[in-house]
Amino acid sequence: LTNKSAPAIASILSGLHQLNEFALTGQVDDHGFPVIAMELKCISASILFLILFWTNLSSTVLSSLITSLDHLREFHLVGNRLGDDGLRELLGALRKLKALRKLA
Numbered sequence: 001l002t003n004k005s006a007p008a009i010a011s012i013l014s015g016l017h018q019l020n021e022f023a024l025t026g027q028v029d030d031h032g033f034p035v036i037a038m039e040l041k042c043i044s045a046s047i048l049f050l051i052l053f054w055t056n057l058s059s060t061v062l063s064s065l066i067t068s069l070d071h072l073r074e075f076h077l078v079g080n081r082l083g084d085d086g087l088r089e090l091l092g093a094l095r096k097l098k099a100l101r102k103l104a
Contacts, residue, residue: 001024001025001026001027001028002026002027002028002032003027003028003029003031003032003033004032005026005032006028006032006033006035006036007035009036010035010036010038010039013036013039013040013042013043014039014042016043017043017046018043018046019040019043019046019047020046020047020048020049021047021048021049021050021051022040022047022049022050022051023049023050023051023052023053024036024051024052024053024055025052025053025054025055026054026055027054027055027056028055028056028057029055029056029057029058030056030057030058030060030061033055033057033061034061037061037064037065040065040068040069041065041068041069044068044069044070044071046071047069047071047072048071048072048073048074048099049072049073049074049075049076050065050066050069050072050074050075050076051074051075051076052076052077052078052080053076053078053079054078054079054080055079055080056080057080058082058086059082059083059085059086059087059089059090060089062077062080062082062090062093063089063090063092063093064093066090066093066094066097067093067096067097069097070097070098070099071099072097072099072100073099073100073101073102074100074101074102074103074104075094075100075102075103075104076103076104077090077104078104
């Protein structure tokens with residue numbers, strides 16, 4: 001998945017009323033992801049599992065999304081280079097989630 005395909009993914013998500021799991025792998029960054037994030041936030045009540053592999057998303061974008069997913073139970077983040085400051089920012093957002101049970 002790349003930034004060019006992000007609008008197509010967002011279009012698919014816009015037709016959904018419920019989504020339990022969202023997994024994303026690819027070279028999506030802060031330029032392409034906002035259209036996807038906007039749709040995920042619209043269906044946030046049903047998203048229980050969020051899995052992001054090898055994306056180029058900043059901690060600011062990730063934190064903004066995560067704080068809107070109140071019912072998130074599991075969050076998997078692999079291969080993202082956030083750095084120490086980015087990781088602290090992300091952990092601050094994750095601490096606000098009462099339903100979170102697993103972080104990988």
